[in-house]
Amino acid sequence: MATFRQRALNEAAMHQTGRYYEEAGPVSGYFGKNVLDLDKMRKYMSQKAYEAVIASVKFGAKLDRSVSDEIADGMKTWAIEMGATHYTHLFHPLTDSTAEKHEAFVSVSEGHAFEKFKGSALVQQEPDASSFPNGGLRNTFEARGYSAWDPSSPVFIMDGTLCIPSVFVSYTGEALDTKAPNLKSMHALSVAATRVASLFDEAVSSVWVNLGIEQEYFLVDESLYNARPDLMLSGRTVIGHTSAKDQQLEDHYFGAIPSRVSSFMKDFETEAYKLGILLQTRHNEVAPNQFECAPLYCEATKAIDQNMMLMIIMQKVAEKHHLKVIFHEKPFDGVNGSGKHCNWSIVTDTGTNLLSPGKTPTKNLSFLSFYAAVLKAMHRHHFLMMTSVASLSNSYRLGGNEAPPAVMSVFSGSTLYRVFQSIMNMKDIKESSSAQESITIVNSIPEIFPDNTDRNRTSPFAFTGNRFEFRAVGSSQNVASTVYILNSVVAESLNEFRDEVDALEADGIERSEAVMKVVRRFITESKDIMFEGNGYSKEWEEESEKRGLRAVRNVPESYEVYHEKQTLDMFSSLGVLAPNEVEARFEILNETYVKKLQIEARIIGDICLNHVIPAAVRYQNILIENVKGVKEIFGKDYMNYCSAEIETLKKISTYINNVSVDVDALVEARKKANRIENIAERAKVYSHSVKDMMDKVRLSADNLEMLIDDEMWPLPKYRELLFF
DSSP states (O other): OOHHHHHHHHHHHHOOOOOSSOOSSOGGGTTTTTBOOHHHHHHHSOHHHHHHHHHHHHHOOOOOGGGHHHHHHHHHHHHHHTTOOEEEEEBOBTTSSOBOOEEESEEEETTEEEEOOOHHHHHEEOOBOTTSOOTTSSOTTOOBEEEEEOTTSOOEEETTEEEEEEEEEETTSOBOBSHHHHHHHHHHHHHHHHHHHTTTOTTOOOEEEEEEEOEEEEEEEHHHHHTOHHHHHHSSOSSOOOOSSSSTTOOSTTOOOOHHHHHHHHHHHHHHHHTTOOEEEEEEOSSTTEEEEEEOOEEHHHHHHHHHHHHHHHHHHHHHTTEEEEOOSOSSTTSOOOBOOEEEEEEETTSOBTTOOOSSHHHHHHHHHHHHHHHHHHHHTHHHHHHTTOOHHHHTTTTSTTSOOSSOOEEOOHHHHHHHHHHHHSOOGGGSSOHHHHHHHHHTOOOOOTTTSOOOTTOSEEEOSSSEEEOOSBTTSOTHHHHHHHHHHHHHHHHHHHHHHHHHHHTTOOHHHHHHHHHHHHHHHTGGGBOOSOTTSHHHHHHHHHTTOOOOOSHHHHGGGGGSHHHHHHHHHHTSOOHHHHHHHHHHHHHHHHHHHHHHHHHHHHHIIIIIHHHHHHHHHHHHHHHHHHHHHHGGGGHHHHHHHHHHHHHHHHHHHHHHHHHHHHHHHHHHHHTOOSHHHHHHHIIIIIHHHHHHHHHHHHHHHHHSOGGGOOSOOHHHHHOO
């Protein structure tokens, strides 16, 4: 066996099961110990400072800088008691990851060291903005950018550093991150949802978004991971023949968790609990060595920050266990990819879940109003919503088994779907024998419990009893990049809903009657987005096209939706993104697509030239020597004794030649694409010519893996990566 692969397998066999972060006592004893929550703030801050934070967190009040020094001093005292030596503004640049610049508390005056943390440092920090993706919003020589504290998400300590969740903006105020537009979208949604909710309850003064983020991931032994250059550099295997056994028997899903994995899970859960992340679920996923964890839902900003922190924690803890966590959406060809299911709901400040039906006519009328508005938003912006999850890595996953199709649809469940059919088919309210007749239809809706509507795993956007589950988000993505779009499109729809109700009331129509008219129109106009069947089926692919629903067939081509008028108008009208900020994201998406595919293309070329072809040639030479020996012994009859070897030799020679020729063609395809100046056009060429050529190279390389002597193959195989 090739030395590198054998050494990796030997090292992997030596890795043991153990615990490294175990805490004594129940979880409740240490839950949130590394978070400066409101209870701790009361202890470390003055009443004035504490009330200022409360007003900002609970009511969105602007933080008065006059008390920022008091707040910062309280934070510093707590952090130092917890062993922190540095602080950082933790922000989410447009890279789907986090960024941080650490500053020490310690300062020196007249030869004496002391800890210092001013309110100005808490409220604002200045990291370099020129080296992050900006889509043309900044010039390279214009480095200044600002991170600013987001009080809606609590500060915490990680690795001896006080982490301050923050937004990141340019010197001129444009959003250079995912958090800033997300906060703006939640404000827009709160305003719009409050307008509609107040039709039914005048006590409602604000609305917030709740989010529960399920995280799927793969685990690979560290030694085997290090022996795969493609996994190390791109997060996925660019070559690799499928294993004889993978997920066919469906025996991994919800199976007994392996001991080594269980120890890892318990350790990262312990660290997550310290940061206030309430993880509740862990289990085996469908593919071998694929797993999932899920927290209890919480306010969206906090949920997104916690999910990003969870990914960091998992990677750090995995190192102790000699494991590597892979968040790539499709690290292994032929088996399930990984997603990040987002359970999204909207809740009033009075504690009402606006997506939860009830038993009373008023509650059901409110529920129908919000549900209809969501349907309208999904129908109007269905292509934008699917494009929000479109990336190179997620494109390998969408449309496959256990992954949502690349076209948007909304699953409601049989109970609700029948109600919507009744609403669409009813006569106009004015023509009804009485107003009560329309109310009866609303009143007839049964209370919907989570188990009263089935779950459709083939739907990208499914109603699950009191929330919507958006299943198409990729496992490596920052959820904020999708949630701010979801919040925005629903806010637009809710504003339209309230405007129409107001117009009908102005015409003298009674409120409940006016609401039902708008509900009926929204549902009727959006009926094409509703689908209750199998989203994987060929029939749905054909049917969705007939309904005018656009599927994401090509990732860069789908990005053109950001240039469409209704997209630009929607973001601008809500104040979520200005046109230049939308254009910047369009540029960054295309640039990221090109760079990631370029990296993968280089990797597959390097692996084939430096690993695959040399191994194939070595085995080819062995076969040649074997044939020569047989001919020497048997003379003219040698073909009767080595025809199999000769056929194998022919196949190997053909594949070696194919790989060599196709890698050269791949390099030329990249060079040709790189000469295209416009990044959007370059991305489209990459998505066709470069990607297609990579598939061609892979086919020959994978065939060689099945022909070459197993002991000579240099890279860990799927059976070894997926079954450690």
